[in-house]
Amino acid sequence: MHIKKNDLVVVLSGRDKGRRGKVLEVQTGRSRVIVEGVNMVKRHVRAGSDPKAPQGGIIEVAAPIHISNVRIVCKHCNQPTNLSTKRMEDGKKTRICKKCKESIDK
Template sequence: MAKIKKGDLVQVIAGRDKGMQGHVLQVLTQSDRVIVEGVQRVKKHTKVGRTDRGAATGGIETVEAPIHISNVALVGPDKKPVRVGFRPVPVERNGKKKIMRERIGRRGGEEIEL
């Protein structure tokens, strides 16, 4: 189970955007990186073209670049960054007992919800 998931509110703890908060748009598991809304914005040059209706496309766009997952921390209920742990929770589904894991904040021990 991942400690940071799509849709989580995270805070940047290292890098040029240190201190900024934003929601995770995408998690890139292959390269251990995340794309955070409004963080690590870079200029991207794309080829200028035309659509069928005549509107111009391309040019210089500002997009979010991936940031390493170790440089972000999940934001807890008190709006401060927390480390993430897991707690086993017994769940009953279809008459069978199963143990699931829920994410908890290490500082207060409270459950972290999306």
């Protein structure tokens, strides 16, 4: 899995197809990600159980979507892309956009 928190991704299928957003959370064990503004669902909350709705009521939250339904968007060439990894001179791994060959971890 190449996707990390705060990456920009585009949704490939479902009702939010084509929408872009920032990854808020990666659920590695379930192969799911939560993307800002994507797959919004209404949740009923009781008063006091959620700081976003202290009075209780209905809030909209982003529900997880499967990792195969998103693709990372390169911040250099601004296109959905695949990544490869490369080991840098200092021994650290970096993720490389296969389209423009730039590191997206910079």
